[in-house]
Amino acid sequence: MSQPDNTLHIAMVEDHPVVIEGLRRILAQEMPHATLLEFHTGDAFLQHLRGTQHVVTLALLDITLPDTNGVELCQKVKSQSPDTCVLGFSNHNDRALIMQMLSSGASGYLLKNVSAQELMQCVREALDGQMAFSDEIKKIIAKPSAAQAKAVPPLTKRERQILRLIADGKTSADIATELLVSPFTIETHRRNLMQKFDVNNAAALIRLAAQLQLI
Structure with missing residues (x-):
């Protein structure tokens, strides 16, 4: 870790006293010269950030x-x-929530059931500029999301074309006119697409196709 303990200001933003006490004990033991701060609400922490020079x-x-x-x-x-x-x-070990935290600028995520050793490893990794995750979180992140896990179904050239037109908001009649085929043919393609993607409506079809980067 490049930064000496006596220049560190570490905040614990947590509303459960027993968790704060445990964090303080571990951090004080491992980083005895760091300044430890505790806040029980988000607003209290934000007020501190606005008012502190450190x-x-x-x-x-x-x-x-x-x-x-x-x-x-x-x-x-x-x-x-x-x-x-x-x-x-x-x-909370929900994958979507973890990814939201990372998208919001977090440098890592760990569960409260971590050992003291794992906690300090994550803290040091984060202070070194690395992304830091507890072991259980690493396993959760490594699993593909529902969209990623669903294999891309094989599509014909015509199905891909119709899929893009559906995503553009065009009706079956509009698509039939544009492609010079009957509306019945387009409806058949629609049903085939929804069957291949295992969805029940056009909105779900478009959403999943977008997640799979097909449109």
């Missing part, structure tokens, strides 16, 4: 706080203090 080096953000959620708070923290490194710290 950059908060790293913040451990709980995902569920009394006044906000971790995703929104992360966005505000990074907007207000871009140099602050944010780690999501939560019991």
